[in-house]
């Protein structure tokens with residue numbers, strides 16, 4: 431073990447203070463990408479600055495998009511549905527919000543592109559998206575393993591306006607097709623058909639909302655059929671302010687619930703377009719008192735945390751935070767529909783099971799989809815491996831907190847820098863509010 435490569439979170443009693451939540455990853459990367467494809471300059475306020483967004487900026491620059499930063503505002507000079515550079519090799523690291531949308535966009539750009547990522551990215555499936563695009567005439571090849579990045583994307587010829595896309599592994603495939611559809615000029619309208627149960631459907635709402643902000647309407651024929659009119663193109667709205675990230679906020683909301691707050695959180699709004707806003711309802715249903723102001727809320731909770739029986743299909747990221755809360759209850763919890771955890775930054779089903787065992791919880795994974803959690807009587811002190819997964823690092827930090835029903839423990843977290851993917855100053859803020 432490298433002595434510098436971990437952080438020790440000592441058992442703590444109190445949470446209090448005020449924090450600012452950084453911009454949403456999902457919104458930041460979509461806004462950067464759509465701004466690059468739009469007519470006009472977009473000024474972006476409160477853009478998340480983290481590994482996932484910096485790598486997006488780097489890729490867009492390599493594709494010929496001018497992006498400048500003045501004070502805290504980013505200026506993206508849109509190139510109206512074209513990238514100037516036609517032969518480019520792009521490193522996408524482990525950012526799903528980058529490789530998935532870019533795969534479709536670049537396939538319509540009439541160039542030669544290579545998309546390659548981290549070791550883990552080579553294990554995150556992309557077959558359903560690539561097959562869908564190749565079926566309509568695009569030319570995407572796998573450079574290593576069938577169904578996985580890296581990808582070689584060449585000039586294709588679109589032959590139909592009906593695109594079928596399976597969305598039960600990741601919603602990012604459908605997001606990718608939706609965002610890129612307006613690049614197709616050969617047909618007046620594009621019909622996109624997906625399967626019935628779209629996983630992580632709330633992220634599709636983010637996509638549709640942001641496309642609308644840039645003047646492209648996604649017409650929802652029904653829950654799994656969408657229509658895009660291709661003469662509608664992206665027009666910059668001028669200035670965009672990114673909402674705070676609700677998944678990032680979830681760790682602080684949960685901290686306050688475990689340790690009775692009160693906590694002020696700045697940057698999140700009640701009528702957010704992010705699906706993880708659902709957490710605020712869940713917490714209010716549990717009895718949390720939340721006072722909302724414009725761009726800020728204050729949360730307070732003083733009840734015993736009960737067990738959960740909850741369908742997580744729409745909020746796989748938030749589900750990790752919910753699972754941590756369930757460890758402070760006395761009863762068994764069930765978290766349903768987390769099949770997509772198999773394909774994230776790591777295999778989260780296996781990783782969470784292994785690490786939760788260390789703190790004394792018993793985990794039963796049913797059909798690689800549902801998780802039964804038997805909480806520990808006492809949270810044991812543990813050295814937590816993060817598997818380079820930012821969310822594992824962030825959610826396990828919560829177990830250092832004492833609750834009225836159950837005490838936390840000293841928690842050592844390996845490779846804490848993995849939080850740079852979405853929340854670089856997470857541990858600094860966590861230490862600031864926990865005493």
Ligand SMILES: O=C(O)C1=C[C@@H](OP(=O)(O)O)[C@@H](O)[C@H](O)C1
Nearest residue numbers: 456527600601602630633747770
């Ligand atoms: O589109 C997005 O911004 C995201 C969609 C979700 O992924 P899946 O659709 O792959 O579940 C989510 O887990 C990820 O953090 C961000």
Ligand SMILES: C=C(OP(=O)(O)O)C(=O)O
Nearest residue numbers: 524525526527747774775
């Ligand atoms: C799954 C995640 O990221 P990605 O956008 O890389 O899919 C995540 O942030 O939890």
